[in-house]
Amino acid sequence: MEMKEGIPVSPGIAIARAFPLDSEELVVSARPIPPEGVEEECRRFREAVETAVEEVEALRRSGAMPDEVAQIFDAHVQILRDPKIHRDVEAKIRQDLLPAEFSVRSVFLRHARRLEQLEDGYFAERARDVRDIENRILRMLQGARQNQIACLTEPVVIVARDLTPSQTAALDREKVCGIAVDLGGRTSHTAIMARSMGVPAVVGLQDVSARVEEGALVVVDGNHGRVIVAPDSDTREKYELLRRAYESYRVQVEEGRHLPAETLDGHQLRLCGNIECPEDAEKVLAAGGDGVGLFRTEFLFRDPRRPPTEEEHYEAYRRCAEILGGRPLVIRTFDLGGDKMHLGPALGERNPFMGLRSLRFCLWQPEIFLPQLKGILRAAPHGEIRIMFPMVATVDEVRRAKVYLDQARRELRREGKDHRADIPLGIMVETPSAALTADLLAEEVDFFSVGTNDLIQYTLAVDRGNERVAGLYQPAHPAILRLLSEVIEVGIRKDVKVSVCGEICGEPIYTLLLLGMGLRDLSMAPAMIPLVKRVARSVTMERAREVASAAIGRADPVETERCLREGLHEVLPVLA
Numbered sequence: 001m002e003m004k005e006g007i008p009v010s011p012g013i014a015i016a017r018a019f020p021l022d023s024e025e026l027v028v029s030a031r032p033i034p035p036e037g038v039e040e041e042c043r044r045f046r047e048a049v050e051t052a053v054e055e056v057e058a059l060r061r062s063g064a065m066p067d068e069v070a071q072i073f074d075a076h077v078q079i080l081r082d083p084k085i086h087r088d089v090e091a092k093i094r095q096d097l098l099p100a101e102f103s104v105r106s107v108f109l110r111h112a113r114r115l116e117q118l119e120d121g122y123f124a125e126r127a128r129d130v131r132d133i134e135n136r137i138l139r140m141l142q143g144a145r146q147n148q149i150a151c152l153t154e155p156v157v158i159v160a161r162d163l164t165p166s167q168t169a170a171l172d173r174e175k176v177c178g179i180a181v182d183l184g185g186r187t188s189h190t191a192i193m194a195r196s197m198g199v200p201a202v203v204g205l206q207d208v209s210a211r212v213e214e215g216a217l218v219v220v221d222g223n224h225g226r227v228i229v230a231p232d233s234d235t236r237e238k239y240e241l242l243r244r245a246y247e248s249y250r251v252q253v254e255e256g257r258h259l260p261a262e263t264l265d266g267h268q269l270r271l272c273g274n275i276e277c278p279e280d281a282e283k284v285l286a287a288g289g290d291g292v293g294l295f296r297t298e299f300l301f302r303d304p305r306r307p308p309t310e311e312e313h314y315e316a317y318r319r320c321a322e323i324l325g326g327r328p329l330v331i332r333t334f335d336l337g338g339d340k341m342h343l344g345p346a347l348g349e350r351n352p353f354m355g356l357r358s359l360r361f362c363l364w365q366p367e368i369f370l371p372q373l374k375g376i377l378r379a380a381p382h383g384e385i386r387i388m389f390p391m392v393a394t395v396d397e398v399r400r401a402k403v404y405l406d407q408a409r410r411e412l413r414r415e416g417k418d419h420r421a422d423i424p425l426g427i428m429v430e431t432p433s434a435a436l437t438a439d440l441l442a443e444e445v446d447f448f449s450v451g452t453n454d455l456i457q458y459t460l461a462v463d464r465g466n467e468r469v470a471g472l473y474q475p476a477h478p479a480i481l482r483l484l485s486e487v488i489e490v491g492i493r494k495d496v497k498v499s500v501c502g503e504i505c506g507e508p509i510y511t512l513l514l515l516g517m518g519l520r521d522l523s524m525a526p527a528m529i530p531l532v533k534r535v536a537r538s539v540t541m542e543r544a545r546e547v548a549s550a551a552i553g554r555a556d557p558v559e560t561e562r563c564l565r566e567g568l569h570e571v572l573p574v575l576a
Ligand code: PEP
Pocket: 294, 296, 335, 430, 450, 451, 452, 453, 454, 455, 501, 502, 503
């Protein structure tokens, strides 16, 4: 028996045989073809591309994926249809007399390298997409049309170094009951996808893929971030009981999703969803959410050469407000750059997370910012819309952004367009400087939303997407808890509403902590709302306060987490 510790990214327990997946690297031959074979090779290439496009479109249509993953597949189709790539591959076949497989590999490799050399997180991801597509075409060419993972016959735990978007989308949800991977952190594709599939998952396990043989029995404990390989019979029995208890619990939790979000002693909460496109608002309502606490609008910025128009902004926000039917909708202005959408090669950021991104970029490019502000103001009469600026580090940035908001109001008035001028205004508190100067920023805005994902990254100097330092990414670090208490305290003193919209809101282990610290308004991945609501409905506010104050004083985040787990165990044994 071997136990491995990783990062829990999707709750639940799975016990099944391991199904190891390789990195999908395929071997290709460089043996030259005779000149009379050229046409046949070009035809094979075109046919493989067509089948690959059909396969990607079928995956895309299956609809069972988060929108950000769906967008990746749209981009895959674009790359598959890119005329330059087609020309380059066919030129290689014709001029160098190389087989289709080798020509595809060398053209795609060159393309991926060019993207990697740009040294930007976004382009590094795109380079991965290019390799993913290359493998898809090669599988077609080599006749391996049936992806291994699409034809599983029994329940399995997928064990891999990492999963590509294509692999995750092709997983048969009926058969995949757990995921354990070496790489990734809380915000990686695998994590997002596993959460949306509701499959227990642990990532950042370092070397699990090298240590598990095909068919070995594996336990994935997605609640605690543990993977046990070849458990002894006692351990297996223990986890079997836990699994059953958790499953029946999950059913109960889902049944209670439309009950009021309140504690045992009647304190009202607001549990909202984080969304990435207007249609996601439906998922929030289906999960029993009270509104949208964070609308990430970057999906509108598909092409840096053609930023969205005011009309496109307006339509998207109005549609979302209508779905929500009067429930709150917090629209965050573009948070481009860093781990989000790229801003075009022209910017060539050396350190994208600290560079000209997010609100800084919008202030630098008002012709991109103003249409968004105008679109939001115009949509505001259709719902309970609020506007929020991301990645604020100084008071001056907020003041400058407000100048543009004024300009947007003036232009709309002059153009005679219907809008709401007195829209509530907030900022994300996601840099240490914003948290430490919350009292000064409070003079400028109506509400704060603490973005713990970035606050942790910037405070602890840990890249949020890098599994090699994932162990240092600690939401319960005393520095984070001190900043959070400081912001909450300022909120009370200055009468500014404080909510939280980072991933920790969707992790039940932090629910008592957040409530006990005084937060009443949390926004999370829609799928996590029922579970967090269940935790909140099982505890009194007094008990949450006791658990929070016992947990907060610790120097070691591991100790804090242990305290929180014990507190959670007491109110809901099955989760802790
Ligand atoms: C955050 O930083 O906590 C947040 C919610 O925003 P995002 O994950 O989009 O950066």
